[in-house]
Amino acid sequence: MSGDGAVRSRRAPGAPRGHWWQGLFQGLQKMGRSLQLPIAVLPAAGILNRLGQPDVFGAQGLGWDAVAKVFAAAGGALLDSSLGLPLLFCIGVAIGMARKADGSTALAAVTGFLAYYAVLHAFPLDCDGAARFTGAGVWSGVCVTPDGTTVTQASYQNPGVFGGIVMGLLTAWLWRRFHRVKLVDWLGFFNGRRLVPIVMAFVGLLVASLSVWVWQPIGDGLTDFSKWLVDAGAWGSGIFGVANRGLLVFGLHQFLNTFVWFQFGDYTKPDGTVVHGDVNRFLAGDPTAGQFTTGFFPIMMFALPAAALAIYHCAKPSRRKAVGGLMLSVALTSFVTGVTEPIEYSFLFVAPLLYAIHAVLTGVSMFVSWQLGAKDGFSFSAGLIDYVINWGLATKPWLLIPIGLAFAVVYYTVFRVLITKLDLPTPGREPDDPDDPGTQEEQTVTGDTRP
Structure with a gap:
């Protein structure tokens, strides 16, 4: 047998190799799904944080200052841009990206992240040579002048959520590589799953040491990009809206969301704490936040339910009842919770034009809402729950209702006209199946008995 024949015979039994970009794309999709796990925690964080605001349980509300402090502290811990959020994303990504992950995966992620976080906090940025730094472990330190007369809070390199994601990815990769490793007999206690957290402690140390030296230019680049997007005003908001919905098609929208909502921008709270990201800044009371969240409310609460109504009205008579139940369910889900994927996926693949x-209309809503001065935000998504809870933090939240009603009219009209004129196969308008009892019923109703 020739050499070429031998090669062919060896490759024949195996599955065909895909392109490298296919594997990369699938990995990015899996990564996007992994990011949804920590994001699912945010509703609890948002509610706790909101209840701790002065106008709810605080001095301007019920006057329960001690209770407000409890809720604010709990919600603030989960939303903390330095520890809480990065740790949540680290654990979520580690569990989501590791095959057959278990509790040891989460333990390894926490171990590595705490080592990483503590090393970062051992190197403050603003303690000059005339001041000494005091602080240890994961706790924030201070800069003290030699005479002890001036004490200032130290600041640190803060890769934030990005750092948490990197540590989560490293945890998942190392767990998959080492969780079945067996050491020599006298080290047998540290075999497999017990080995990974030990490895991650050293990995966290190395990543933090590297970050101390290289993060500054990366952080400056991200800051410049976020500044450009923010300075673009309503146009920046509109660009983000179009990109957000466009990336949803590939399951990659969470990449964009994560950095814009939890990393870009900064706001210093009255207590001196600095928070990052559009969502965190809004929940912390930043009156300028909401640029990348406000315009979603008209779409999720009004426009997409109107699109669902148009799809229902365009369904065939025999299928309208079944389609109506489905569309009512997904419309209520979108309106109340802001979860829109059930509606969007109902027409995404069968009518990509819609x-x-x-x-594009989502981008227009983002542009219009911000241009008119409305500023609102959410902890989970732009549904009724977040709209009501965050009313007191928002600017002109009432304006989102007429904007939403206007977009509802536009969506209903555009969807109904295009579905009927172009005969788009939206739910309830699929081609007839002779074996489908519903099709036979429709033929009886309409008098159409053609085979």
């Missing part, structure tokens, strides 16, 4: 229009 989805392209939806992505």
Whole structure:
């Protein structure tokens, strides 16, 4: 047998190799799904943080200052841009990206992250040579002048959520590589799953040491990009809206969301704490936040439910009842919770033109809402729950209702006209199946008995 034949015979039994970019794309999709796990915690964080605000349980509300402090502390811990959020994303990504992950995966992620966090906090940025730094472990330190007369809070390199994601990815990769490793007999106690947290402690140390030296230019680059997007005003908001819906098609929108909502921008709270990201800044009381969240409310609460109504009205008579139940369910889900994927996926693949229009109109809503001065935000998504809870933190939240009603009219009209004129196969308008009892019923109703 020739050499070429031998090669062919060896490759034949195996599955065909895909392109490298296919594996990369699948990995990014898996990564996007992994990011949803820590994001699912945010509703609890948002509610706790909101209840701790002065106008709810605090001095300007019920006057229960001690109770307000409890809720604010709990919610603030989860939303903390330095420890809470990065740790949540680290654990979520580690569990989501590791095959057959278990509790040891989460333990390894926490171990590595705490080592990483503590090393970062051992190197403050603003303690000059005339001051000494005091602080140890994961606790924030201070800069003290030699005579002890001036004490200032030290600041540190803060890769934030990005650092948490990196540590989560490293945990998942190392767990998959070492969780079945067996050491020599006298080290047998540290075999497999017990080995990974030990390895991650050293990995966290190395990543933090590297971050101390290289993060500054990376952070400056991200800051410049976020500044450009923020300075673009309503146009920046609109660009983000279109990109957000466009990336949803590939399951990659959480990449964009994570950095814009939890990393970009900063706001210093009255107590001196600095928070990052559009969502965190809004929940912390930043009156300028909400640029990348406000315009979603009209779409999720009004426009997409109107699109669902148009799909229902365009369904065939025999299927309208079944489609109506489905569309009512997904419309209520979108309106109340802001979860829109059930509606969007109902027409994304069968009528991609509608989805392209939806992505553009989402950008228009983001542009219009911000241009008119409305500023609102959410902890989970732009549904009724977040709209009501965060009313007191928002600027002109009432304005989102007429904007939403206007977009509802636009969505209903555009969807209904295009579905009927172009005969788009949205739910309830699929091609007839002779074996489908519903099709036979429709033929009886309409008098159409053609085979």
